Amino acid sequence: xxxxxxxxxxxxxxxxxxxxxxxxxLTIAAGLFMIMLTFFVVYNIDLATxxxxxxxxxxxxxxxxxxxxxxxxxxxxxxxxxxxxxxRYIPKDKALQELKGVLKNADYILEGMGENPLSSSIxxxxxxxxxxxxxxxxxxxxxxxxxxxxxxxxxEQFLNSIHSIKGMxxxxxxSVIILMSAGVIFVCYSTIKIAFYxxxxxxxxxxxxxxxxGFIRAPFVIEGGMLGICGGLASMGxxxxxxxxxxxxxxxxxxxxxxxxxxxxxxxxxxxxxLVLGIGGAVIALGRIRFS
Amino acid sequence: MIHxxxxxxxxxxxxxxxxxxxxxxxxxxxxxxxxxxxxxxxxLKVIYLAEKPDEGNITIAEWDxxxxxxxxxxxxxRNIGVVFQDFRLxxxxxxxxxxxxxxxxxxxxxxxxxxxVMEILKMVNLRHKADSFPQxxxxxxxxxxxxxxxxxxxxxxxxxxxxxxxxDPDTAAGITRLFKDINAKGTTVVIATHNRxxxxxxxxxxxxxxxxxxxxxxxx
Numbered sequence: 001x002x003x004x005x006x007x008x009x010x011x012x013x014x015x016x017x018x019x020x021x022x023x024x025x026l027t028i029a030a031g032l033f034m035i036m037l038t039f040f041v042v043y044n045i046d047l048a049t050x051x052x053x054x055x056x057x058x059x060x061x062x063x064x065x066x067x068x069x070x071x072x073x074x075x076x077x078x079x080x081x082x083x084x085x086x087x088r089y090i091p092k093d094k095a096l097q098e099l100k101g102v103l104k105n106a107d108y109i110l111e112g113m114g115e116n117p118l119s120s121s122i123x124x125x126x127x128x129x130x131x132x133x134x135x136x137x138x139x140x141x142x143x144x145x146x147x148x149x150x151x152x153x154x155x156e157q158f159l160n161s162i163h164s165i166k167g168m169x170x171x172x173x174x175s176v177i178i179l180m181s182a183g184v185i186f187v188c189y190s191t192i193k194i195a196f197y198x199x200x201x202x203x204x205x206x207x208x209x210x211x212x213x214g215f216i217r218a219p220f221v222i223e224g225g226m227l228g229i230c231g232g233l234a235s236m237g238x239x240x241x242x243x244x245x246x247x248x249x250x251x252x253x254x255x256x257x258x259x260x261x262x263x264x265x266x267x268x269x270x271x272x273x274x275l276v277l278g279i280g281g282a283v284i285a286l287g288r289i290r291f292s
Numbered sequence: 293m294i295h296x297x298x299x300x301x302x303x304x305x306x307x308x309x310x311x312x313x314x315x316x317x318x319x320x321x322x323x324x325x326x327x328x329x330x331x332x333x334x335x336l337k338v339i340y341l342a343e344k345p346d347e348g349n350i351t352i353a354e355w356d357x358x359x360x361x362x363x364x365x366x367x368x369x370r371n372i373g374v375v376f377q378d379f380r381l382x383x384x385x386x387x388x389x390x391x392x393x394x395x396x397x398x399x400x401x402x403x404x405x406x407x408x409v410m411e412i413l414k415m416v417n418l419r420h421k422a423d424s425f426p427q428x429x430x431x432x433x434x435x436x437x438x439x440x441x442x443x444x445x446x447x448x449x450x451x452x453x454x455x456x457x458x459x460d461p462d463t464a465a466g467i468t469r470l471f472k473d474i475n476a477k478g479t480t481v482v483i484a485t486h487n488r489x490x491x492x493x494x495x496x497x498x499x500x501x502x503x504x505x506x507x508x509x510x511x512x
Binding site (some may be wrong): 002004005131202204205206208209210211212215288290291292 | 339340342343344363364365366367368369370374376380382393394396397398399402441445
């Protein structure tokens with residue numbers, strides 16, 4: 001097999017043009033590092049929104065003067081709703097107590113109020129899959145139709161903001177990933193194209209001696225793959241430095257950063273992505289090899 | 293072994309070969325002669341498909357070149373050893389590697405290549421120059437490296453384009469002897485040359501080309 005010879009040719013070529021190749025590797029590393037950063041941001045936004053359903057609740061305020069039976073009817077109607085995971089009844093007295101607990105030392109503002117001004121309410125948690133704008137709006141509208149329900153509150157603006165941030169982050173990150181991947185492919189393409197032209201005479205001789213397309217392509221594809229892997233390894237080093245600085249240095253002074261999560265699977269993915277993009281760039285650079 | 297039937301080749305609108313028809317049998321050694329620009333090199337090039345004929349049919353052994361897929365061209369070329377007029381030696385590789393490349397292309401293992409290349413270099417009397425680079429060799433030595441590279445893959449056909457072009461008479465005679473030895477082992481040899489001394493008194497067929505036509509066939 002000629003694979004050993006192809007490997008030898010690829011390494012010789014890498015070494016012969018070491019400075020150009022080093023520059024290419026650093027450029028590839030920078031591109032892959034940008035992809036890693038984008039992925040890191042999107043991963044954490046996604047994680048934050050996945051945690052949202054557990055904290056998200058809808059408050060249902062009941063009409064004043066409902067009997068115990070009326071309240072039970074409302075609870076029964078809520079439990080029949082598919083989107084509702086659990087419902088907790090809060091009588092107006094308990095609501096006042098909870099408010100006092102929230103106000104703590106500032107509870108003097110409630111002094112002088114004769115009658116409890118708060119309504120009885122029901123706090124519901126929705127099923128994970130129902131915590132999205134469209135679904136929550138529909139559930140709120142349906143609940144409002146139930147007899148005895150005075151008002152429904154679910155933090156519409158907050159939910160809108162979270163989802164638009166997530167949408168923007170996903171769209172933006174996809175653009176950055178596509179752009180950076182194209183950049184990495186272009187760097188590999190250019191490097192391999194130059195190497196191919198430099199060896200044009202030799203390749204013509206190979207063709208006349210009976211070399212197949214595979215024999216001609218193999219050293220360049222290996223070279224492209226090697227450039228990609230080296231770029232990936234360099235970006236892996238940069239990612240490790242980024243992780244260490246962010247979590248062991250910066251997070252000491254800005255503790256809120258501790259909630260961020262660094263996906264460890266990024267490390268092996270970087271050289272793998274470099275390999276794929278490098279080979280892709282090389283294959284595009286070689287194009288169709290003609291024999292006559 | 294080689295059959296040409298009404299083969300025509302144009303460069304731009306100028307015909308380099310015009311309705312060329314001839315046959316060469318297996319194991320033969322023939323010469324193509326004629327003045328510069330007669331079409332000798334083009335005739336050789338269409339045999340190993342460095343150039344595609346515009347009209348006519350060429351059959352090389354069992355290969356019908358008009359029906360040959362592009363991906364099969366490398367396998368045709370492995371059956372044809374070519375001594376190029378401009379040598380096409382790789383300047384950044386030594387003599388051994390220049391010859392070995394023909395075997396690497398065929399996927400042979402390093403140890404097989406080592407033995408076989410040294411054997412062929414011995415045959416062309418260049419074993420002692422295995423580590424030299426082409427620039428350090430004389431014209432005759434370079435020519436012998438090219439011949440070694442052409443025959444190392446044991447082709448059934450050997451084509452040589454002006455193999456004694458710039459060589460002195462003694463060296464040319466040595467190269468001619470080498471071709472005869474190769475032919476004696478059963479390889480079909482086609483030599484394009486304008487050097488009359490090369491084919492004089494050989495008893496071989498000599499085709500004379502002029503302006504792309506075969507104008508005569510005689511025994512040298």
